Amino acid sequence: MSANLSALFYLLSGILFILALRGLSSPETSRQGNYFGIAGMIIAIIVTFLSVGNLGIGLIYVLVFLLIGGSIGAFIAFRIPMTAMPELVAGFHSLVGLAAVFVAISAFLKPEAFNLGTVGNIKLASLIEMSLGAAIGAITFSGSIIAFLKLRGIMSGSPITFNGQHFINLLLGLAIIFLIYYLCSTQLSNAFWSIIILSFLVGVLLIIPIGGADMPVVISMLNSYSGWAAAGIGFTLENTALIITGALVGSSGAILSYIMCKGMNRSFFNVILGGWGATDQTSKSQNVEQKPVKNGNADDAAFLMKNASSVIIVPGYGMAVAQAQHALREMVDALKKNGVKVSYAIHPVAGRMPGHMNVLLAEANVPYDEVFELEEINNDFANCDVAYVIGANDVTNPVAKSDPESPIYGMPVLDVEKSKSVLFVKRSLSPGYAGIDNDLFYRDNTLMLFADAKKMTEEIVKSL
Amino acid sequence: MEIDPFIFRLSIFILSIFIGYYVVWSVTPSLHTPLMSVTNAISSVIIVGAIIAALSGSSDKIFEVSKIFGFLAIVLAAVNIFGGFMVTQRMLQMYKKKKK
Numbered sequence: 122m123s124a125n126l127s128a129l130f131y132l133l134s135g136i137l138f139i140l141a142l143r144g145l146s147s148p149e150t151s152r153q154g155n156y157f158g159i160a161g162m163i164i165a166i167i168v169t170f171l172s173v174g175n176l177g178i179g180l181i182y183v184l185v186f187l188l189i190g191g192s193i194g195a196f197i198a199f200r201i202p203m204t205a206m207p208e209l210v211a212g213f214h215s216l217v218g219l220a221a222v223f224v225a226i227s228a229f230l231k232p233e234a235f236n237l238g239t240v241g242n243i244k245l246a247s248l249i250e251m252s253l254g255a256a257i258g259a260i261t262f263s264g265s266i267i268a269f270l271k272l273r274g275i276m277s278g279s280p281i282t283f284n285g286q287h288f289i290n291l292l293l294g295l296a297i298i299f300l301i302y303y304l305c306s307t308q309l310s311n312a313f314w315s316i317i318i319l320s321f322l323v324g325v326l327l328i329i330p331i332g333g334a335d336m337p338v339v340i341s342m343l344n345s346y347s348g349w350a351a352a353g354i355g356f357t358l359e360n361t362a363l364i365i366t367g368a369l370v371g372s373s374g375a376i377l378s379y380i381m382c383k384g385m386n387r388s389f390f391n392v393i394l395g396g397w398g399a400t401d402q403t404s405k406s407q408n409v410e411q412k413p414v415k416n417g418n419a420d421d422a423a424f425l426m427k428n429a430s431s432v433i434i435v436p437g438y439g440m441a442v443a444q445a446q447h448a449l450r451e452m453v454d455a456l457k458k459n460g461v462k463v464s465y466a467i468h469p470v471a472g473r474m475p476g477h478m479n480v481l482l483a484e485a486n487v488p489y490d491e492v493f494e495l496e497e498i499n500n501d502f503a504n505c506d507v508a509y510v511i512g513a514n515d516v517t518n519p520v521a522k523s524d525p526e527s528p529i530y531g532m533p534v535l536d537v538e539k540s541k542s543v544l545f546v547k548r549s550l551s552p553g554y555a556g557i558d559n560d561l562f563y564r565d566n567t568l569m570l571f572a573d574a575k576k577m578t579e580e581i582v583k584s585l
Numbered sequence: 586m587e588i589d590p591f592i593f594r595l596s597i598f599i600l601s602i603f604i605g606y607y608v609v610w611s612v613t614p615s616l617h618t619p620l621m622s623v624t625n626a627i628s629s630v631i632i633v634g635a636i637i638a639a640l641s642g643s644s645d646k647i648f649e650v651s652k653i654f655g656f657l658a659i660v661l662a663a664v665n666i667f668g669g670f671m672v673t674q675r676m677l678q679m680y681k682k683k684k685k
Contacts, residue, residue: 131633138627139604145612145620148680155677158627159670169633170640179640186639186656190663197664198671206618206676213625213669216661220631223658227638231651234641235634246591344621351628356594358634364594368601370624373609377617469614476617483615483679490682494614 122171128361130168135365137161142369148489165362203484204441207340207473208272211265214343218261221350222317225255228357229313235358241308247357252301252313254353256320261346263324268339271328272473278333286330293323331392334438334515336473337381338392345374377475384469384495386521386532414550417568419580422509422544425568427585429506431462433498435535436478437471439512439547443574446485449511452578453487455585464501465492466535468516499536508540512574514547518559527557543567546577619676626669632662 137157144154170180201209228251232238237247270276297319304312331339352367382389426432434453440446453463465487471478482492502508510517517537521529537543538561545567552558561567570577612620638655 134630135601138630139608141623141627142605142608142612142620145616145623147613148616148677148682151616151619151677151680152674155623155670155673158623158673162627162630162666162670165630165633166636169636173637173640182656183636183639183659186659187663190660190665191667193660194664194666194668195671198668198675201672203676206622206672209668209672210618210621210625213622213665216665217625217628217631220629220635220658220661220665223654223661224631224634224638227651227654227658228634230654231638231641231649234638234651340621344624347628348624351631352598354631354634356591356598358637359590359594360633361594361597362630363633364598365601366627366630368598369605369608370628372602372605373620373624376606376609377621380614380617467615474618475621476615476619479615480618480676480679483676483681486679486681488682489615489680492615 122168122174124172127168127172130164131360131362132365134161134165134168134362137164138362138366138369142373161362203480204444205273206480207336207477208269210474211269211272211340211343214340214347215262215265215269217347218258218263218265218343218350221258221347221354222255222262224354225251225258225357226317229255229310237357243308245305248305248308249301250353250356252304252316254350254357255313256297256301256316257346257353258350259317259320260324260327261343261350263321264328264339264346265324265343267325267328268336268343271333272336278336280332281329286326290323290326293319293326297323327393333473334470335385335392337384337470337475337477338378338389340474341374341377341381342393343374345371345378348372348374381470381475384533386529412563414562414569415565415567417544417570419570419577420584421568422570422577423581423584425542425544426456426461426507426509426581427459429461429541431464431501431505432456432507432509433502433505433537433540434463434465435508435510435513435517435537436465436467436482437511437513437516438473438477439514439574441472441477441481441512443512443576445511445575445578446481446487448575448578448582450482450485450487452582452585455582459585463491464498466495466498466502467492468495468513468535469533471513471516495533495535502536502539505540506542508537508543509546510537510543511546511578514552514559515557517561518557520557520560529557537561538564538566541566544570546570546572546574548573616677616680619673622669622673622676626666626673629662629665629669632659632666635659635662 141154141158144150232243348370355363520527521532521534635658
């Protein structure tokens with residue numbers, strides 16, 4: 122296949138990828154969008170086979186490895202529970218990163234295969250592109266591995282910080298830039314390997330200081346990096362499909378990071394430079410004295426909700442941990458039978474990744490038109506009888522609106538306290554991720570339900 | 586004077602960033618998780634680089650170092666392609682409208 126013809130087909134698969142993202146603008150068109158994405162991928166792969174030409178025995182090996190990877194991927198995709206989606210996405214990001222590193226290494230070892238010159242005499246532009254691609258890929262890989270370990274609970278979710286951390290990161294960053302310059306002027310392979318090793322290190326150091334609840338930003342950021350790495354390789358290989366895709370994925374991840382940061386009213390750098398829990402010691406231990414709370418049980422909660430005319434459910438990470446989404450759905454069904462109007466309110470940073478709560482509710486067969494974003498539903502709390510907060514905490518804290526001293530001041534929160542009564546399912550009074558007390562626990566119209574989110578919800582279903 | 590083909594690729598890249606910007610802002614927030622998994626799948630189009638790496642040169646030297654890296658990259662990218670698209674499909678199947 123001529124180079125021009127294959128370039129046109131790569132353009133076509135790039136367009137199909139754009140349509141795949143476009144489809145996600147509504148759940149109606151999203152499934153069709155996914156098929157466009159699959160078609161784009163198939164076209165890209167077939168065109169690559171045709172443009173290489175002399176296939177021979179190599180083709181069989183390629184297909185075998187393709188099938189090995191494919192069956193592992195398919196197996197994971199079928200088996201993974203929806204609650205594990207954040208770590209799955211983090212794990213997948215790490216694979217894209219590592220694949221980018223491997224392709225860059227291969228291109229460096231055998232540049233003639235990609236028309237980039239010969240060993241020790243690689244074109245300058247290609248050298249810059251492939252070392253950038255390899256560096257970003259390596260950061261994506263090791264960073265995603267750390268994110269994966271934290272999300273999976275293998276590594277503690279609390280931030281790991283030490284003195285001079287940012288200085289070391291800066292130093293490593295400068296070293297990588299210098300090494301790229303050095304590589305370009307000397308073509309020494311040691312410089313290339315050093316770039317990759319240092320980038321692996323940067324990825325680890327970049328993610329360890331970031332705490333669990335900041336994971337939505339981290340995952341989006343790594344998503345973005347995996348895109349830029351792909352684009353870097355795309356420039357090296359002069360491949361339009363890769364360049365377009367890299368740009369799409371890169372900007373997609375960047376937008377998601379922005380949305381997540383805005384959901385916490387924090388700047389991107391504030392998140393990257395370390396978690397709340399670690400940096401903020403001032404307003405932490407102020408209100409240690411015991412304040413009275415109203416403690417309730419499942420029967421109280423069932424009574425309140427049964428007699429309400431409207432209930433808003435506020436899910437958070439605790440619902441995911443307790444796997445309470447199915448029990449929640451049963452509770453809502455029972456309430457609906459009693460003529461109660463129920464809707465769901467989702468804070469942008471609820472959970473551990475963008476859209477985490479929406480997927481879990483969808484899994485439990487909650488129709489998506491009962492689920493609302495913060496801006497859509499926040500005014501409704503004033504007219505609602507009961508707010509049922511299940512596994513959320515900081516995103517409901519009214520302190521964000523009233524206390525300029527608070528670390529979460531200015532963060533958009535759900536106006537849960539405006540509803541007539543608030544039911545708060547929580548295991549204990551412990552503060553949330555931000556390390557600050559939630560004023561809501563002590564209000565007159567709040568009833569605390571101390572229990573595991575799933576158990577409590579199941580008990581409420583029983584007493585309904 | 587000839588324009589360097591690099592400039593054309595850079596133009597494609599920058600225009601695609603703009604397309605991505607507008608397309609992604611129109612994605613509904615409830616589908617942000619499928620958005621991440623599908624972007625994951627499509628960024629694995631890096632497999633084209635891996636295939637070229639694995640198939641380049643004479644086919645009797647199947648296991649040179651550069652090809653082995655190509656094969657490894659094929660496996661990784663393939664996990665992502667199949668896993669990414671399938672898990673996205675699985676999620677999207679769950680988004681249903683209220684039954685009237």
